[in-house]
Amino acid sequence: MTATVIDGKAFAAKVRGQVAEHVARLKEVHGITPGLAVVLVGEDPASQVYVRSKGKMTVEVGMASFEHRLAIDTSEADLLKVVHDLNNDPAVHGILVQLPLPDHLDSDLVINAIDPAKDVDGFHISNVGLLGTGQKSMVPCTPLGSLMMLRDHLGSLSGKSAVVIGRSNIVGKPMAQLLLNDSCTVTIAHSRTADLPSVVRQADIVVAAVGRPQMVQGDWIKPGATVIDVGINRIDAGTKDDGSPKTRLVGDCDYDSCAAVAGAITPVPGGVGPMTIACLLANTVTACCRANGLAEPE
Ligand code: NDP
Numbered sequence: 040m041t042a043t044v045i046d047g048k049a050f051a052a053k054v055r056g057q058v059a060e061h062v063a064r065l066k067e068v069h070g071i072t073p074g075l076a077v078v079l080v081g082e083d084p085a086s087q088v089y090v091r092s093k094g095k096m097t098v099e100v101g102m103a104s105f106e107h108r109l110a111i112d113t114s115e116a117d118l119l120k121v122v123h124d125l126n127n128d129p130a131v132h133g134i135l136v137q138l139p140l141p142d143h144l145d146s147d148l149v150i151n152a153i154d155p156a157k158d159v160d161g162f163h164i165s166n167v168g169l170l171g172t173g174q175k176s177m178v179p180c181t182p183l184g185s186l187m188m189l190r191d192h193l194g195s196l197s198g199k200s201a202v203v204i205g206r207s208n209i210v211g212k213p214m215a216q217l218l219l220n221d222s223c224t225v226t227i228a229h230s231r232t233a234d235l236p237s238v239v240r241q242a243d244i245v246v247a248a249v250g251r252p253q254m255v256q257g258d259w260i261k262p263g264a265t266v267i268d269v270g271i272n273r274i275d276a277g278t279k280d281d282g283s284p285k286t287r288l289v290g291d292c293d294y295d296s297c298a299a300v301a302g303a304i305t306p307v308p309g310g311v312g313p314m315t316i317a318c319l320l321a322n323t324v325t326a327c328c329r330a331n332g333l334a335e336p337e
Contacts, residue, residue, distance in 0.1 A: 042266070042301040045188050051313035054187070055100055058320045061336050062101040065327065073327035074103035075133040075159065075320070076125045080118060080144065081111035086137045093135070093316055100320055105131060115144055119152050126154040132330055133159035133323035138209070156330060159322040162209065170216050177322055182214035184314025185246060185267045186221070192303050193244075193265060197222040202239050204228045204255065204291070205248035210269055214246050235259070245301075247291035257296025266304040268292040269311045 065071045075097045079090045090106065097104035107121055118136075125134045134157045140146050150158075155165040161179035169176030189196060201223040205211035215227045228238050236259040239245055245266045247255050252272035260266060270291030279285045290307030298304050305311055321336065328335045 042298040043192070043303040044298075045192055045265075045267075045303050045305045045310060047184070047188060047305055047310040048313045050188060050191065051184070051317040054314070054317035054321060055096065057336065058317070058324055059100040061324050065324070065333075066101065069331065069333065071327065071331055072101075072103050072130075073132050073323050074105060074128075074130045075135070075323045076105035076107065076128075076131045077135045077137060078107045078109065078118070078121060078125075079137045080109045080113050081141050083139070086139075090137055093319065096316055096320060097323075102320065102323060103130060111141055113144075115148070118144060118149055122149065122152045126152075126157060131157065132327035133157055133319075135160050135319065157326055159319055159326055160209075161213065161322070167208070167213070170213060170220075173220055177326065178217065178318075179209060179213045180318035180322060181210050181248075181269060181311060181315045182217050183318045183322075185214060185269060185311055186217045187318070188305065188311070188314060189244060189265060189267065190221075195221075196244070198224070199243040200224045200226075200241055201244040201246065202226045202228055202242035203246045203248065204232075204235070204239065205246075205250075205269075207248065210248040211246075214248065214269075218244070218246075245292075249291040251291055252289050253291070253293040255292040255297060257293060257298075257300045260297050260300045262300050263302035264300075266292055266297055266301045267311060268294075268297075268305050268307050271307060271312060 077090050094104045125131050134153050150162045151164050155163045158166055158177050161177040166176040201218045203211050203215045206227050206229045215225045218225045239259040240261055243264055248269040252274050268290035272289050273286045274289055276285045276287040288308050325335050
């Protein structure tokens with residue numbers, strides 16, 4: 040069997056197109072421009088890349104982009120003041136504080152200072168609670184993008200057996216919650232799980248969010264299962280012509296062996312990654328509509 044490749048890049052482009060249409064309508068009909076503010080503390084190279092690409096795509100779909108780049112030694116009080124000002128700024132409908140924060144800053148405190156209605160990352164404790172009780176919330180972008188791909192590929196997820204590998208607050212736990220809300224039978228696996236391969240082998244749906252390059256092997260996968268590879272890992276890939284080291288991105292799944300057994304699989308890059316930013320933009324439009332008492336995008 041060779042798996043169908045779930046093209047996250049194309050799907051994300053479609054979602055961004057829908058967001059752009061909604062933004063255009065909000066501007067034309069209601070005179071409202073959705074705005075997304077991104078706060079970056081320090082100069083972590085990966086975070087800088089993410090923030091740049093978020094800003095670029097925010098502008099591309101017609102929204103207002105606000106970037107706040109703060110020095111690495113910014114105090115907690117100063118960062119909280121920035122968050123507070125954004126909470127009170129009517130032009131800002133979504134606020135994202137780029138993680139990880141430098142060690143001297145308390146991430147939980149900062150995230151929980153964001154107005155939950157503007158918490159487009161869905162990490163505020165109120166949104167976590169709302170999602171956990173099946174109420175309307177802001178849903179974290181990476182799990183939301185993964186769920187959208189699963190629904191698009193499989194239709195109803197009801198009754199399916201799902202294994203989520205990883206229990207982080209930003210991916211594993213909300214992913215499991217979303218699958219449960221869609222009536223899957225969900226197992227959450229982690230570093231202490233006994234005999235992980237045989238746990239994974241039970242699953243119709245496997246979501247790998249581990250951060251270990253190519254860990255999940257093809258012989259762990261039930262034939263025909265749908266595999267969502269959330270992992271983004273940079274590994275060595277020999278040397279360039281000029282002798283400098285070369286790297287490449289891989290997921291948490293060993294792509295070739297998994298694709299030989301699975302029914303469908305997301306590639307890395309080009310799978311979950313692009314969907315994450317698309318969902319961030321979609322969440323900002325949702326937040327804007329809710330703030331203005333307008334119908335939300337479906
Ligand atoms: P974390 O490091 O926060 O969590 C990793 C989880 O994997 C933990 O729950 C850990 O278990 C579990 N784990 C670690 N080793 C093993 C193992 N050998 N067997 C089973 N479980 C294990 O990572 P994140 O959730 O933040 O990210 C996971 C991956 O997803 C990373 O590669 C990250 O780069 C990527 N990512 C991709 C995004 C995208 O847009 N596509 C967005 C966010 C993340 P325990 O709790 O027991 O330690």
